[in-house]
Amino acid sequence: MQFTVSMALNATEEEFDASNHPNIRVFTVALGGSPFEEYDLLGISEPWSVPNADSIGGSPWSYFSAVCWLYGKYLSSHLKYPIGLIASSYEGTRVEAWSAPNVLKKCGVTDVADINDGSDVSGVDPNAASVLWNAMIRPFLNMTIYGAIWYQGESNAAPSKTMNQYNCTFPAMIDDWRDRFHDGSLGESDPLFPFGFVQLAPFRDNDTITTGYTDIRWHQTADYGYVPNDRMKNTFMSVAMDLPDFSSPWQIIHPRDKQDVSMRLCTAGLAVAYNQTQYSTLNGPYPSSVTVGEDGTVQITYDKVLEIRSKSGFEVTCVPANSSSGPDDNSVWFPLPMTSHDNTSVTLNYSQLCLRSREMVVSAIRYAWRESPCPFKQCAVYNKDSGYPGPPFIRFVRQ
Structure with missing residues (x-):
């Protein structure tokens, strides 16, 4: 999700098109983690801004998320009313870092050493349990939000205990976010607010690998294979497994075609999050x-x-x-x-x-x-x- 507009396909065109969407506002949270629940952000990379070539583009990794922007742009073009987009993301992190301690306890994540990778940013490992939840999500709980979108999973895809727990940690994190935003906003945020996600795109140019990414794709749906389902209600998904980009200069784990990723996510979101039933027949067949x-x-x-x-x-x-x-x-x-x-x-x-x-x-x-x-x-x-x-x-x- 941290992959920026300036790194995506047709970046220059997208940057200059941004000013054609004055009903959108964008906001980017600064990177940072905390071992304690924070009540205010540790930092802001980009305050609320009108979209233009500078606020949407900028330098790589400096400004706005490509998937967040493109999803919001496509959504705004359909809905015809103002939209605010908050980008809160951290490259290469695991779901456990974005989850409150009660979620990890529920899913049996008991040993923090299982998910630490030793990296160090500002003195805090961004993959330590709950640190990004504490610093980059918790401060927003009093805000009323309509929904959330998510693009993560690669860092949990290595065969490990955390990979096998993803069918619990991911849906449990969604449940917990919904409960806490609902309570923190005094009931203004829907207790079942829409949650969309991108199913993992391809990685290496090797069609024999059958573990890791395959497991996470399946676990992203709570092992149903599709969403919404009985475990993951009011959720929607963008399938991206057919969008390889093995020549990407930003590492092959980051396909540059964020337009297809975001349009698929927007189509699914219009059907599920906005009840526009004419889009419900457009998802991939199952x-x-x-x-x-x-x-x-x-x-x-x-x-x-x-x-x-x-x-x-x-x-x-x-x-x-x-x-x-x-x-x-x-x-x-x-x-x-x-x-x-x-x-x-x-x-x-x-x-x-x-x-x-x-x-x-x-x-x-x-x-x-x-x-x-x-x-x-x-x-x-x-x-x-x-x-x-x-x-x-x-x-x-x-x-």
Whole structure:
């Protein structure tokens, strides 16, 4: 989220376009952490400002967040009323630093040493438990806010205890922010205010890596695969796994195409946060059912009309027919060929895999389960109406 407008694609054009949006105001919090709950900000990088080439652009890492600005710009263009944008972000930090102690306790994060990385800014490790919550979020609790957007997860993606806890820490942090902003604003901030996030983009140019980023993408949805869901109500998501930028001068972990990231987030936000139902059909397609046939085929039916751009990305794993267990970290996954598709479903063939022996049956199917699953905008499944990609999923089935 700290990646600035001046670092994004078409930066000069975006900077000079900023003055065309005078109904927006921007504010940037200075970097800083604290071991104690702060009642006022430790510093301000940019006070409330009218958007222009200087206030939106500036030097790299000095001024405004690209995703925050572009999301707000697209949103303002649709809503036609004033919007205030507060950018409070810190590069390379973990969810635990943005979470109050009660959240960490709830999710079993008990050893601060598990999440410290030894970096030192102004005497405070920005990845220590709760330090960014204390200094960069807590001071805003008395302010009335409409909602929040979030772009984080890379720093939790290394296989570790914190990665495996993300399906608890992330939704629990959202719950806690909502409760505290509601209480701090004396009920003016909605107790279920909208919360949007960007699902992790690709990282390295290596399509064999199946842990880390894949786990965090799944955990960002509380292991549902989509939002909103029963655990994460009033949330919305931008899928970014098909936007690799391996030549980025800002490290390949930072794709420069923040326009697509932000437009997808805005579309989802209009549907969920602003109840504009005409946008609810534009999100990426997600499976509504998976049928495993005895003839060696799998049919995946989606909830949207499909555009198929690739036939790869689906995988299957098998278990002995008499086994009661599901897949685990030692399971072997095989590519599942797509044999056909229609407007709302794809048909895959597993006959050369699990049916080699009648003692084996399909255990689970997954899609786009790679750190970098496809070339630019060339994953398999997209919404035909919007061009937005379907998110990764894993579905446990038994033949």
